[in-house]
Amino acid sequence: MINNSYLLGLYGVPGGATNASGVTSGAKPVRTQPTPPWDVSVKASRPDAVVRAALAARQLVTVDSGRLDLPGASPDYRKLFALYQGLTSLTALATRVDESGVSETEAARIRQRFASGIAEVGAYLQTAGFEDIRMVQGVSSTSAKTSAGVARDATRIVTRPVHDGDLASSVAGLEGPVVFDITIGTVGGDIAVPIDLAGMGAQTRTLDNVITFINGKLTDAGVATRIGREKVNGAPRTIQLGAKTITLPAQADQWGLVLQGTSAESVRFTTSQTSDAVYVVQASGSAGANELLKFQSDGGAAPEPLEPSGQTGWVAGRASQTALPKGVETVRASAVAADGSLWIVADIEGAPGSQPLKGERDVALMKLDPAGRVVATRMLGASDEASGYAIAIAADGRVAVAGSVTGDLEPGARVVDANLSDSFVTVFDGAGEELWTQRRGARAADEATAVSFGADGRVYVAGRSRSAMPGASGLGGWDGYLQGFSATQAHSLAPFTATPVSISQFGTVGDDSVRAMTVDGSSIYTAGVESGRVVLRHYTPDGDGAPSLAAVRDLGAASGDVTGIAVSAGRVVLTGTTRNPALDIATVNTAHSGSSDAYVAVLEADLSPAAADRLTYFGGAGDDSVADMKVHGGKVWITGIADRPAGAPEDDPRQGYLTRLDPLTGAVEWTRTWPGADQQASPLSLAVSSGGASVLDRLGLPQGLVSMGDSKALTAATALRPGDRFYVSPADGSRRRTVTIEAADTLQTLARKIEQASSGQLRVTVVTDALKTGELEDMNSGRMQRLSIVPREGRAGAVLTSGETGRDALAALGLSPGIVSPTPKAGELKTFAMALPPTLSLAGADQIKSTVEALRAAVRVVRDAYKALAPGSSRPAVTGAAPAYLTAQLANYQAALARLSA
DSSP, rough: OOOHHHHHTTTTTTOBBBBBOOBBBBOOOOSSSSOOTTTTTTTOOOOHHHHHHHOOOOOOOOOOOOSSSSTTTTTEEEEEEEEHHHHHHHHHHHHHTTTTTTTTTHHHHHHHHHHHHHHHHHHHHHHSHHHHHHHHSSSSSSOEOOOOEEOOOOSSSEEEEESSTTTSSGGGSSSOOOOOEEEETTEEEEEEEEEEEGGGTSSSHHHHHHHHHHHHHHHTTTOOEEEEEEEOOOOOOOEEEETTEEOOOOOOOOEEEEOOOOTOOEEEEOOOOOEEEEEEEEETTTTEEEEEEEEOSSSSOOOOOOOTTTSSSOOEEEEEEEEEEEEEEEEEEEEETTOEEEEEEEEEEOOOOOOOOOOEEEEEEEEOOOOOOOEEOOOOOOOOEEEEEEEOOOTSOEEEEEEEEESSTTTOOOOSOSSSSSEEEEEEEETTTTTEEEEEEESSSSEEEOOOOEEEEEEEEEESSSSTTSSOOOOOSSEEEEEEEEEEESTSOOOEEEEEEEEEEESSSSSSSSOOEEETTEEEEEEETTTTTEEEEEEEEOOOOEEOOHHHHHEEEOOOEEEEEEEETTTEEEEESSOOOSSOOSSEEEEOSSOOOOEEEEEEEOOOOOOOOOEEEESSBBBBBOOOOEEEEEEEEEEESSSSSSTOOOOSOEEEEEEOTTTTTOOOEEEEEEEEGBBBEEEEEEEEEEEEEEEGGTTTTEEEEEOOOOOOOOHSSSOOOOTTTEEEETSSSOEEEEEEEOOOOOHHHHHHHHHHHHTOEEEEEEEEEOOOTTTTOOOTTTOOEEEEEEEETTTTEEEEEOOTOBBBHHHTTTTOOOEEEOOOTTSOOOEEEEEOOTTOOOOOOOHHHHHHHHOOOOOHHHHHHHHHTTTSSSSOOOOOSSSHHHHHHHHHHHHHHHHHHH
């Protein structure tokens, strides 16, 4: 006879008698799912055994080829259980690395195995091929939007405050002679509009009256550009007294000028009322906020600056104070271009405009106009960390930046050790477009600390290295090095290729460095500290640009550092900080103060000791430092911290100073000191601009062409680099496609690439950020255009997967890996997003903690997916051909029935 209980059991139906309530009696509960590895009945391995197995295994995720303990169960279970085991192994590794007693050797092995394991999990999820559920490594959303964006061209900019209080009162900064020209560029040519406020006669120079006068001239000229005003009060002011926060009385209304242009007109401001300008970048206040100070040098025709509105620590001669964008960590170098714009190289921990970074910290090249407005930002695009140490500007407008980088930078480039810093140099054209990048790394750490352009167009880089640089020999400890690069281009549309010329590595068996370098004609000079002594070197390049050592000069014990070097009137000028009262120079203009002083040395071009050599010490009774120096018109400008008591705590007051002196006589010709916010001022860099200060500073307007926009190329506006990429996989299971960033890509071209890679599953559009309440629509307001990604109506969407480490475009776009799909309807495949970023790290305690939390959350997602596979759960409607495992199972059932009924 047929055993009904057995037959019903094959279909998952309990046998035995049933009562009136339909409850089966006399039968054991029938399992409908295989036993998972986290079940209490499954004996778990000890954590230390899991760690040992993970370190020894070639793979952490292995689909068990054995049978599940429930015949005929879906293959998705084996795939889920394999994923669970992989996540458990990763969690054990992450937990172990933070335990006490773990040696550095073991920790290094664990970190390496963990990194490969995370990559293995990502690869497994892309190829596992789940049938009844959908598993993704990232997040699940119905829409996505890039946090990276491109600034929309502005037609309206707002200046800093130029007037306080009552609009009916005269504006002090607009009294006296105020003469300038506004040149409007149109399709029909330039139209010059001369402005001379003397034309207002006896009329009171209120802000509105001046604006009306200027607009009258613009109207008469037949142009559309206009001037207006805007209230630009800052945030409410507060001070901290102990644990108590006190709100200060509201400031008087502050007003800035508005330049309202059109897309069809360019605007240029010029004036004959100019003087030299000196820009100082400083960290100010207890929080170390970075800001730009603009000083007006004596002489020239510009009126003396008046104290601008709403500024701190003002001192006579300072024309403006402008906060640098949030995210700027420090600035080490700056330079002025021929058009009067200021370029600075900054370390950033958050990109201006909330642009995402690819790594922890990056280098940014920023261009500011003479009014202090940031008009362009170029990020290096480092995948881990980068620091910028030097900048140089060529006569043709090219800009070179040098520093150090850790981790990947150029896609496909070989890195000796991703955990150690390498030297890099990047060259941009005058518009800020990258021309070429070279990364040169020794086996140990190295960094580029100085960069200069040669007269022949070559770029020379100097720095230090802990081992032999490629093509050189190491001497011991840190060594100095000098190397040149020649750039070529196959044709006008091809990228530049930089070729290194022979390298010179030098120093002693101790620690050596290059702190400064300059090129003058056929001479290259480096200066640094070698085994504790100030050493200058003179090189001459051969016909191929290879530097050859011509002379060395030792100036004695450094007892401090070297800051800068330049050539002026055929003499070498060197600056730095020292406690040595007797540097080896014949004639001393001003004696050492007995503490730490700035020094300025003048030497012969061939570095030979001579009677004409001069040395000037500069400083007070306390410690003085030099942060940067520039030589302009034969005079030396230096800036730093002034006269600080020796051994003073970090939070004691610090005053900044800016001084111009004659290096031949030591005479101090111009000097200013200032306290900074919270009595904390720390100058970082300086740059000098001929004629850069003018009467326009009183109006908050820049000299020269007003920038209304910047490059729309993603590689210029964001941290993306050519060759970065990510992957798009249609959610219907079609093969994934690669989206690769090209140099000319814009938001529009990238949108088309993503749509095509998704096989039409996604709709990608360019959207513009809405203005916030009270926000001004200008380049500084952060109004950006970004990509919006949604599934097309009636489509399943697509999965976005990160690119490889070092060339991941998703991170630079600010997109999370995962699936973008509509909310599933009843009967459709469920998506389970593990929110497991590929960038999980075991680098520090905080990273380990967040990594363990992420892994445990991913394990919970796996358990949820297991529950969703249970019979009776919401499952997709069965359509099309049955899977092979189910076809085989049905065939077995039919064979059993045939035998039973025979």
